[in-house]
Amino acid sequence: MSNRSQLISTGKPFQFDRERDAEFERLSTRYPTRESLILPALWLIQEQEGWICQEALAYAADRIGTFASKLYEAVTFYTMFHLHPMGRNHICVCRTLSCWLLGKQEIVDFLKNEIGITPGQISEDGRFSLEEVECLGHCGTAPVVQVNGEFHENMDAGKLKELLATLP
């Protein structure tokens, strides 16, 4: 599992690009309190950069008008937020009960042999990153793998191999 408590500083200022800035302003009118913007703002950062650095978190706190510690609580609680750069293709393997019983370890072992990465690592060429996550909410079709945000159910090593071959 990746380190879920460490914020990394890039040493560079962050700001939303024009598209995310407009989306943030649009969302600002939708919620009754500014703090409701915490999760959407974090999501916009991750959409833009692929991960959330210290400067981006401080920027979002400032835009929302709240303490950075509140965003830190959210970003370290939800495993869908990344606190360090990810591979071009990010693979999440569910490790909770149904998936664990129905073969998640076979999938993790396959990725280790095929790509050479274990959970929490990025492949040397930057093409893949791997993370084990808690229940993805599709327990009836376990084991479940999420690749770049898309769910793949009833997964096994063979299907995953075919899927990986289609990725950039």
Ligand code: FES
């Ligand atoms: S246990 Fe894996 S999706 Fe729920």
